[in-house]
Amino acid sequence: MVKAAGDALSIGLVGCGMIGQVHADGLRKLAEDGEIVAAAAADPSAEAREAVQRNCPFDRMSDDPFDVIADSAVDAVMITAPTATHIDLVRATLDAGKPLFCEKPLAPTFGDAKAICDAVTSSGLTAQVGFHARFHPIINRLQRTVQSEELGRPMGYTLRDDQYWPTGDVVPGHSSWRSDRRQAGGGALLEHSIHSADIVSWLFGPAVRVYARSRSVFGYDVEDVAALTVEHASGVVGTILTIFNGVRGREERRFEVFFERGAIEATTDFIVGAEEDSYLVQQPDTPARRLDLAVMRDEHFTALGINRRDFVFYTYPADRNWVRAVRQGETAVPGFDDALRAHRLVEAAYRSAAGNGAVDIGDDFR
Ligand SMILES: NC(=O)c1ccc[n+]([C@@H]2O[C@H](COP(=O)([O-])OP(=O)(O)OC[C@H]3O[C@@H](n4cnc5c(N)ncnc54)[C@H](O)[C@@H]3O)[C@@H](O)[C@H]2O)c1
Known part of the structure; x- marks a missing residue:
């Protein structure tokens, strides 16, 4: 995805717990900088959704992560839900053809972590892992x-x-x-x-x-x-x-x-x-x-x-x-090859x- 200069990236945040709230704080700053639009966020927990809204006012909140991933107003997806949910969320995001960020570790088992890395790599989409x-x-x-x-x-x-x-x-x-x-x-x-x-x-x-x-x-x-x-x-x-x-x-x-x-x-x-x-x-x-x-x-x-x-x-x-890598259509680092080495x-x-x-x-x- 190459966005025109000045074109902000619309983000969907999936997972509004502890680290989702921390990312939301950064996303609010990136929205203030004109880099992103905080389009939508999802979490089954109403309490978590409210906490994320306090850190970053998203345009829309949902209790269904797949609804946010499929949302046509969302350009790219940030996955910050518990580790065991990552594989389904990553697959849905790749099926939607959207760049993604996924928190570490990628999955509870090495087999699933490797399957995620293989799927992301073969998609060619810009993707980064949460090795902060x-x-x-x-x-x-x-x-x-x-x-x-x-x-x-x-x-x-x-x-x-x-x-x-x-x-x-x-x-x-x-x-x-x-x-x-x-x-x-x-x-x-x-x-x-x-x-x-x-x-x-x-x-x-x-x-x-x-x-x-x-x-x-x-x-x-x-x-x-x-x-x-x-x-x-x-x-x-x-x-x-x-x-x-x-x-x-x-x-x-x-x-x-x-x-x-x-x-x-x-x-x-x-x-x-x-x-x-x-x-x-x-x-x-x-x-x-x-x-x-x-x-x-x-x-x-x-x-x-x-x-x-x-x-x-x-x-x-x-x-x-x-966000910058996605907007410029470049490879993001640390990527899923880095994640595979660590796994x-x-x-x-x-x-x-x-x-x-x-x-x-x-x-x-x-
Ligand atoms: N990079 C880092 O330094 C760092 C730090 C903390 C956590 N993490 C990782 O981030 C992930 C989340 O950790 P956390 O500490 O925020 O956990 P958490 O338990 O605090 O929050 C997880 C949230 O996800 C929600 N959730 C559950 N299933 C979901 C689904 N299918 N879709 C969307 N949301 C769902 C829960 O309701 C909860 O609000 C884990 O993989 C964890 O390892 C990374």
Whole structure:
């Protein structure tokens, strides 16, 4: 789809829960910027629909997602409903010939995630996945350091990725599908740390072998702890520790990357300007340097052509990126090929944790 300059893209939002409301906040800003029209939004829950309307006044609300997908006033569809619903919603959107954005993870099972990726790829439609860390200034800075080899080649990494247990029993008022394997497919690793699977695949290339162990300490039928050893085709090796913990409100990613001539310790949260954020660079015979994150953030958003600074979530630059790609008829990144690489890493970890030792990401993952 190539829209004439100045022609705003009409968006249909499908799923008005927690992340749908966050996207709605970004969509309101994009509407103010003249990039989109907030055409329609759908959710079976009236309460969720009302919450989304408070963040972004959509022209029309519906309790039926397929009604919004089929709506001729909707140019492109943003899918922010629970993971298990994605496959039917993506298929309906592709059948309608509309570009789409889909939240991660794509599906509870690897087979369905792969089917979604195959269908999206063969449609040729512009499509983006909700790996919002791709728009984080700290992760981008790290990626450029890896690419430029300014500290030499990357050797290994350790990544600890934790979040409070996002389920109603632990956080009153929260939805509870995440603690149900049938609906979520997996716990801390699939639901949360697939972001990290994407980050390490983006920085170091595809994973080729994974060894993993997992536990369910809270007693749900999905894991809340998993430890992975990952080998990349590039030769880089690393470890990922993912945890859904009992510290309500806590979510932090700590990434240490070792290069031939340096090391970086980076900590991120998921909101712009979080207290936890830090970036420390260590090089031989030089005092360690802690970079100024306000400057890093400002340079990052300026480089993306973003003039606003009044957004709290990385969904705003992510959504803007998708909207612009759709309007210009270009490929959106991160796309479904990126999602497939991340899903492969996660699937290899689950197969390994099921007792199969180290698992090679081979032909049966294609
Ligand atoms: N990228 C990120 O950082 C990020 C963050 C949070 C959630 N997510 C993902 O987004 C998705 C939604 O998560 P959430 O936290 O908003 O969940 P949620 O439970 O808070 O909200 C889901 C909403 O979808 C509605 N819904 C259920 N079935 C639907 C259907 N068929 N069509 C439309 N709406 C439907 C529910 O009524 C609910 O309001 C999940 O796949 C999740 O993994 C991604």
